[in-house]
Amino acid sequence: MLAAYHSCQIGSFHGCGRLQSRTNIILLIVAILAFVPILALGFVLDGYIKNRESSAILRTANDISGETQSAVYEAIQVIQDVLTGAPSLCTPSFMDNMYLRMQRSSFVRQIVIKNDLGVRYCEALGGNIAYDTLSEKLSIPGRQEVISAVRMPGLEAPGLRVEYAIDENKTIATFITFNHILSSMKMPPGLDEASLLRMAFADGTELFSIGDPQTFDGEDQFDNFIKVVSLAGDVPIRLEVAVPFSKIRARYADLYIWMTILACIFSASILIGAIHISRKSSLPSFDLEHAIAAGDIKPFYQPVIDVSTGRVYGCEVLARWVKKNGDVISPGAFIEYAEVSGLAIPMTISIMETVRRDLEEISAMNPDLKISINLFEGHFRDGSVVDDVAAIFSGSRINLRQLVFEITERHPLGNNAQATGVIAGLQSMGCKVAMDDVGTGHSNLAYIQTLGVDIIKIDKVFIDPITRQTTAMPILDSLISLASELNAGIIAEGVESQDQALYLRSKGVRHLQGFLFSPAIPADKYMEMVNSLNGRNTMPAGGHDNGNGKMSQDDRDAA
Numbered sequence: 079m080l081a082a083y084h085s086c087q088i089g090s091f092h093g094c095g096r097l098q099s100r101t102n103i104i105l106l107i108v109a110i111l112a113f114v115p116i117l118a119l120g121f122v123l124d125g126y127i128k129n130r131e132s133s134a135i136l137r138t139a140n141d142i143s144g145e146t147q148s149a150v151y152e153a154i155q156v157i158q159d160v161l162t163g164a165p166s167l168c169t170p171s172f173m174d175n176m177y178l179r180m181q182r183s184s185f186v187r188q189i190v191i192k193n194d195l196g197v198r199y200c201e202a203l204g205g206n207i208a209y210d211t212l213s214e215k216l217s218i219p220g221r222q223e224v225i226s227a228v229r230m231p232g233l234e235a236p237g238l239r240v241e242y243a244i245d246e247n248k249t250i251a252t253f254i255t256f257n258h259i260l261s262s263m264k265m266p267p268g269l270d271e272a273s274l275l276r277m278a279f280a281d282g283t284e285l286f287s288i289g290d291p292q293t294f295d296g297e298d299q300f301d302n303f304i305k306v307v308s309l310a311g312d313v314p315i316r317l318e319v320a321v322p323f324s325k326i327r328a329r330y331a332d333l334y335i336w337m338t339i340l341a342c343i344f345s346a347s348i349l350i351g352a353i354h355i356s357r358k359s360s361l362p363s364f365d366l367e368h369a370i371a372a373g374d375i376k377p378f379y380q381p382v383i384d385v386s387t388g389r390v391y392g393c394e395v396l397a398r399w400v401k402k403n404g405d406v407i408s409p410g411a412f413i414e415y416a417e418v419s420g421l422a423i424p425m426t427i428s429i430m431e432t433v434r435r436d437l438e439e440i441s442a443m444n445p446d447l448k449i450s451i452n453l454f455e456g457h458f459r460d461g462s463v464v465d466d467v468a469a470i471f472s473g474s475r476i477n478l479r480q481l482v483f484e485i486t487e488r489h490p491l492g493n494n495a496q497a498t499g500v501i502a503g504l505q506s507m508g509c510k511v512a513m514d515d516v517g518t519g520h521s522n523l524a525y526i527q528t529l530g531v532d533i534i535k536i537d538k539v540f541i542d543p544i545t546r547q548t549t550a551m552p553i554l555d556s557l558i559s560l561a562s563e564l565n566a567g568i569i570a571e572g573v574e575s576q577d578q579a580l581y582l583r584s585k586g587v588r589h590l591q592g593f594l595f596s597p598a599i600p601a602d603k604y605m606e607m608v609n610s611l612n613g614r615n616t617m618p619a620g621g622h623d624n625g626n627g628k629m630s631q632d633d634r635d636a637a
Contacts, residue, residue: 115341123334124327131326132304138268139308139319140495146277147311149185153240153252154223156186161242161250167191168200176202187230187237188253191244199248209253212236213283216314219506225313227285228253235286264288271325273303280314280506289320307461309499314506366412369399370425376400377429377436378598381607382448382569385579386588390608392448392482394591395433396598397425422454426463430470436601440608442475447608450482450512458485458496464503479508482533486514494528501529512569516557526564534561538572538592546577558585 159179164172168191180186180202189202198206213227222243227236230253237255244250265272265288274289304326308317369375379393399407416422433449441447457463463483471478483504485497501511512533513526526534540554561568570582573592582590596607 115345116338119337119341120334123330123337124323127326127330128304128323131321132306135269135272135304135319135321136306136308136496138266139306139317141268142266143308143310143315143317144495146315146317147313149254150218150225150238150240150310150313150315152183152185153238153254154221154242156180156183156189156252157223157240157242157250160189161244167244167248173200173202176200185254186252187255190251190253192249192251193247194249207231209239211239213279214281215241216279216281218314219312219502225315227279227283230255238285269319269321272319272321274318274320276318278316278318280316280503285315307465309461309496309503311495311499312502316503366399366415366419366421366425370421370428373428373432374400374402375425375428376600377432378600379436379604380591380598381596381604382450382589382591383595383611384588385583385590389612390447391589392450392480393604394450394484394598395429395452397429397452398598417454417456420456422456423460423463426451426453426457427466427470430466434470434474434476437605438475440605441477441480444608444612445477445480447480447612448482448510449476449480450484452484452486452514454486458500461496461500464500464507467504467509468507477508479510481508482510482512484512484514484535485529485531498529501531505530505532510567512567516560526560531564531566533567533569534564536568536570536587541570541572541574541578541582541592544575544578544581548577548581551581555585558587 156179160172160176163175163179166172176189180189188207191199191201193199201207208231210229211226212229215224215226217224224241226239226241228239230237233255237253239251239253241249241251265275269275272289274287274291276287276289276291277285279285302323303320304323305318305320308319310316366375375397376399377395378398380396381393382391383389384391397409397413399409399412401407413422416425430451433451437449441449453463467478467481467483471481485501504511510532511530512535513529513531514535515537516526516534518537518539534557536554536557540551540557544551544554558568567589568587569589569591570578570587571591573579573582573590573594575594578592579590579594599607
């Protein structure tokens, strides 16, 4: 401070005043920051408790969803056992086998053979038990069986009917119920404090609801409840749970008291050190949350080119922070922070809404144009991204089949069951799922197979070494082979030279992305590029796309 004082004496009075003003501002900021632990304690503890309790609630919900999946799969297995256990339908041996198989089942309560007019040929339990159908039939991904909701006599809550078509005229149906949840219509252990437990089909048809639905559906109640969504694997059923945060918070009253005392001691002890640091540090302003709310996080679009036709195949949506003064901040400066802070989820929602507005018209004109949007690990823990996508894009001119959602391989998904449930939910709507940065992170063949992705994106690090003299790239070539084995599409990222494009095309990779074609550009320039290369209101021409992002042999020979 003495040196600063003497320089002020030698220099101008105004310079000294500015220095003193800056010093006072810094001291004020430091004094405030020193007590941030106290001010932020409630927020931090609330976040800790929400994360901790959300995980516990989700585990319980997953147990219930898992039981639902088990019940449906048991019903499917019963159907298979009954049909293979006796050579002819409804014979005495067939009836005995059907009855015994149902008796050994934990969930199946009735088995019926009927025709397409509803006439019953035989059933495991006599009496022609009546039931009411409550929903449309939904398919189970990858299976021939269908599932629907029914109300059976003597049960307060609906049950499920799993059907299999024996031939054009006859079907076999199994009727299943669950344990104490549906029979008692009371909150199960582990969810005693919940204000809502609701199970519904993927199309929104409600199976049962315990509690007040407004606690889950009311947007103004978001901060007052811990809400989780659990999916029943590939069975199109989801479970929603809402627990009042006030009830949970009350159990942690002692923790709040002790942490407040410790925060006060800590704030007082670091005040002098914080002042010292503030005089030597210049901490940048970083208000990502405000930027998201203000719409300053904007999507830019990097085209993906089909090199077999020269047309735009689609684009990857990349976030840019556009400041009010026109400065553009690349995602590397804020994406990590967004993931850690949990802001990645509202940021993605904001970007998807902007994408819908930007690309509705061009997508309607070019129905094969793909739009690739990045998801983060937090989306798979939260699980609500499926509903967000449906809410934003359903009813828009962007077909859900035009959407591709990318998951990065650099950060492995912690809960595979939850992740595969989200992926299955997106795919059931018609969206595609791509694995980004393949070969650079934690995945292996088994991991990728488990997730069931539709497209593999090859990272730039495998493209960079390609030169004109390159004849083979073992790792890159093996990744291309991996995609073929998985029957997945391929997109090569980071293509910056013609030699790289020619090599990839020679290996059958037709969808390329990189600076050779275009950087990420604003929506208006991207639409100009699509209209220029694809033409207006035209369907794709030239080059036969076999559906997996690779050229056919005839196309490669012609190229």
